[in-house]
Amino acid sequence: MAEGYCFKCKAKREIAEPAEELMKNGRKAIKGKCPTCGAVMFKILGGKVAGPPAAPASTPVAPVQAPAASVPAPAPTSTSAPPPLPPTA
Numbered sequence: 001m002a003e004g005y006c007f008k009c010k011a012k013r014e015i016a017e018p019a020e021e022l023m024k025n026g027r028k029a030i031k032g033k034c035p036t037c038g039a040v041m042f043k044i045l046g047g048k049v050a051g052p053p054a055a056p057a058s059t060p061v062a063p064v065q066a067p068a069a070s071v072p073a074p075a076p077t078s079t080s081a082p083p084p085l086p087p088t089a
């Protein structure tokens with residue numbers, strides 16, 4: 001029995017019509033179908049399995065803050081050196 005994650009159903013499903021495949025990197029994978037919606041499911045076997053792609057929402061989400069915009073805007077002080085003006089005809 002192979003279980004996989006259906007991205008369409010967004011749920012774990014038993015892979016229907018599972019077929020083992022060998023990937024290019026030498027890892028085995030199971031390719032099959034979602035029994036509910038028929039979407040293609042893919043499960044990687046062997047090697048280092050990092051678990052399901054969608055981790056359960058049990059980890060505390062750290063508040064992401066934007067970097068403080070404390071950079072002062074450059075003051076346009078051009079009293080001593082005025083920008084060169086293009087010659088006007």
Ligand SMILES: [Zn+2]
Nearest residue numbers: 006009034037
């Ligand atoms: Zn599905």
